[in-house]
Amino acid sequence: MHHDDSGAFTGEVSPVMLAGVCDYVLLGHSERRQMFGETDEMVGRKVAAAVAHGLRPIVCVGETLEQREAGNATEIVRWQVTSALAEIDAGSANELVIAYEPVWAIGTGRAATPQIADQMMGAALGSPAAATMPLLYGGSVNAGNAREYASVANINGALVGGASLDADSFLAIARLFGDGKDR
Numbered sequence: 001m002h003h004d005d006s007g008a009f010t011g012e013v014s015p016v017m018l019a020g021v022c023d024y025v026l027l028g029h030s031e032r033r034q035m036f037g038e039t040d041e042m043v044g045r046k047v048a049a050a051v052a053h054g055l056r057p058i059v060c061v062g063e064t065l066e067q068r069e070a071g072n073a074t075e076i077v078r079w080q081v082t083s084a085l086a087e088i089d090a091g092s093a094n095e096l097v098i099a100y101e102p103v104w105a106i107g108t109g110r111a112a113t114p115q116i117a118d119q120m121m122g123a124a125l126g127s128p129a130a131a132t133m134p135l136l137y138g139g140s141v142n143a144g145n146a147r148e149y150a151s152v153a154n155i156n157g158a159l160v161g162g163a164s165l166d167a168d169s170f171l172a173i174a175r176l177f178g179d180g181k182d183r
């Protein structure tokens with residue numbers, strides 16, 4: 001989704017076009033950040049535009065393998081969450097859903113351990129404004145490992161890519177995150 005309501009942005013979708021059609025909009029996915037040059041500042045503007053139009057942003061955050069190996073993962077995720085909140089008032093923060101998706105775990109079959117996910121959820125929650133946001137884990141979640149994430153207190157759900165292409169797998173994952181995981 002583009003952050004402006006209208007303009008000459010061929011190929012983009014505006015929040016006005018999505019309002020009333022969608023409830024949620026996925027913002028800041030690592031593919032958008034890496035392939036389309038989406039910056040933290042742009043994600044912040046998109047979050048504000050989404051909230052202004054009654055769309056609930058699911059904001060993807062997560063470090064690259066290089067950033068993790070350099071010891072910067074926590075700092076990166078904290079900054080991404082802070083940037084996502086930069087253009088909205090504190091009262092709107094509870095409109096956001098945060099999805100922690102380590103870039104090295106997306107589509108690789110190399111899921112983060114539940115311990116890493118839990119630690120990084122703590123990093124995402126570091127800002128007081130973030131404390132009430134639902135948190136999703138994403139990155140190589142499947143029907144075989146989803147139970148491990150569902151058992152982590154700070155993880156409220158999963159952002160499922162590849163495994164969602166199989167209806168039975170997706171349903172099994174959804175059931176694991178059913179009742180009792182709301183924030």
Ligand SMILES: O=C[C@H](O)COP(=O)(O)O
Pocket residue numbers: 101105106107108109138139140141159160161162163
């Ligand atoms: O867009 C989907 C998420 O990035 C996760 O993808 P995945 O479950 O295939 O790793």
